Amino acid sequence: MAEEKVTQHVKRGLKSRHVSMIALGGCIGTGLFVASGGAISKAGPGGALVAYILMGIMVYFLMTSLGEMATNLPVSGSFSTYAAKYVDPALGFAMGWNYWFNWAITVAVDVSTVSLVMAFWFPHFPAWIWSAIALTLIFVINALAVSAFGETEFWMSLIKVITIIIFLIVGFLTIFGIMGGHATGLSNFTYKDAPFVHGIPGIISVFVVAGFSFQGTELVGITAGEADDPRKSVPKAIHEVFWRIILFYFLAIFVIAAVIPYTSPDLLGSSASDVSISPFTIVFERAGLAAAASVMNAVILTSVISSANSGMYASTRMLYSMADEGYAPKMFGKVSKRGIPFLALLATTAVALLTFLTSFMGPQIYLWLVAASGLTGFIAWFGIALSHYRFRRAFIAQGHHLDELKYHATWFPFGPILCLILCIVVIFGQDVGAFVHGQWFQIAVTYISVPLVLALYIGYKLVKHTHLIPLDQVDVAPADLSQENKDQD
Numbered sequence: 001m002a003e004e005k006v007t008q009h010v011k012r013g014l015k016s017r018h019v020s021m022i023a024l025g026g027c028i029g030t031g032l033f034v035a036s037g038g039a040i041s042k043a044g045p046g047g048a049l050v051a052y053i054l055m056g057i058m059v060y061f062l063m064t065s066l067g068e069m070a071t072n073l074p075v076s077g078s079f080s081t082y083a084a085k086y087v088d089p090a091l092g093f094a095m096g097w098n099y100w101f102n103w104a105i106t107v108a109v110d111v112s113t114v115s116l117v118m119a120f121w122f123p124h125f126p127a128w129i130w131s132a133i134a135l136t137l138i139f140v141i142n143a144l145a146v147s148a149f150g151e152t153e154f155w156m157s158l159i160k161v162i163t164i165i166i167f168l169i170v171g172f173l174t175i176f177g178i179m180g181g182h183a184t185g186l187s188n189f190t191y192k193d194a195p196f197v198h199g200i201p202g203i204i205s206v207f208v209v210a211g212f213s214f215q216g217t218e219l220v221g222i223t224a225g226e227a228d229d230p231r232k233s234v235p236k237a238i239h240e241v242f243w244r245i246i247l248f249y250f251l252a253i254f255v256i257a258a259v260i261p262y263t264s265p266d267l268l269g270s271s272a273s274d275v276s277i278s279p280f281t282i283v284f285e286r287a288g289l290a291a292a293a294s295v296m297n298a299v300i301l302t303s304v305i306s307s308a309n310s311g312m313y314a315s316t317r318m319l320y321s322m323a324d325e326g327y328a329p330k331m332f333g334k335v336s337k338r339g340i341p342f343l344a345l346l347a348t349t350a351v352a353l354l355t356f357l358t359s360f361m362g363p364q365i366y367l368w369l370v371a372a373s374g375l376t377g378f379i380a381w382f383g384i385a386l387s388h389y390r391f392r393r394a395f396i397a398q399g400h401h402l403d404e405l406k407y408h409a410t411w412f413p414f415g416p417i418l419c420l421i422l423c424i425v426v427i428f429g430q431d432v433g434a435f436v437h438g439q440w441f442q443i444a445v446t447y448i449s450v451p452l453v454l455a456l457y458i459g460y461k462l463v464k465h466t467h468l469i470p471l472d473q474v475d476v477a478p479a480d481l482s483q484e485n486k487d488q489d
Helices: 016-025 036-073 080-085 090-118 129-144 146-173 197-213 219-226 230-259 280-285 292-325 342-361 363-372 376-397 414-430 434-436 440-448 449-464 482-489
Strands: none
Touching: 016 230, 016 292, 016 434, 036 080, 036 219, 036 230, 036 280, 036 414, 036 434, 080 090, 080 292, 090 292, 090 342, 090 376, 090 449, 129 146, 129 292, 129 342, 146 230, 146 280, 146 292, 146 440, 197 376, 197 434, 219 292, 230 280, 230 482, 280 292, 280 363, 292 342, 376 414, 376 449, 414 434, 414 440, 434 440, 440 449
């Protein structure tokens, strides 16, 4: 059985505009600004568009699944709590530690990336100083109040959105020859093997890249625990974010593919460590904007800091929630007068700092830690879809009616089933080539997160003797937010 629960609560303070922008900004980052070029080079313009649209649709179903559960039970632990309540406590334990580990490591990766981005302007300045400044800044923002985190994320996400809007305007002017002096039209969509390069295998290979680009959308579930009015703000954020994501990703990739041929070496080398080959930078430069590289470097710096800031918030809240559920030491469930789970924040910061230090002490250890967190986002998505499938089935099996729910997920059970299938495809299709060529070390590095999660799940089951919760015993009762607000007052 779980330990005695912690009775303290984090304070609600995220406004509706914060939730919407956090959900949107969470999946707009280096995946779009940098890695999208590599996707076009692999699958061609048509293949990249199909992959991103299909992944976007899957993420929408995932968001509606999460939204149905988050409006019924808005908690900071989100899908870890849902997996424990609707499937099996062992799954909740595994999902929680998996997600905390993922974001704690991601914070370390992001602060390392900050130094690479800053090297664009200050190539001879010690890299570790920039990383130390970034980690300190992120810690302070998260230590102040949840409203400070929300406001910071709002403005950083707004910068990314404005950048994409300007990019789209400049891109279409370039396509029609109004800027750049040469109208490319749609000629690059039929250049050589375009629009679909390498056929269906090419699209599937880009699926993985697209999936990583969309990771972060599930943050809306974490924010539900501290949103002022989660039963209104979460559904609103989900509907707004889906159309914006599809619009931004579809149009941005369309512009890049139209202006830059998929055979361009600039796309083949797309890397988060080199802003000079960001497809956004190339399009701006072809439009005649000389300062494009510096501007995009600033935007990518904002994206990286935003990602680290969100990661610190998400991992801290997950550790706090696990303490509340008895899956982590109770001390991590204590909150400060500002409503911040401060000890959980310190623990997360310590792990991020130690991970960052391994990049100096032992590069191989650092690479293993990064690889171990690689697939955890998809594993979390799998857990969300499975939890929702079980929640809805239990809800109906216990005689409830859908009109009792504050928000209905779209196309049940098709949505969660599609998400489950695609998550499995992406997880095991991560590096098919390594299996074909028998590269077992590469397989171990790529898939290390899978056995780690299985070990957490099986280990907890063996120790606590948990089992799959029968549908008629699943606790589908909604949260009493009015009582929680009284407790906080």
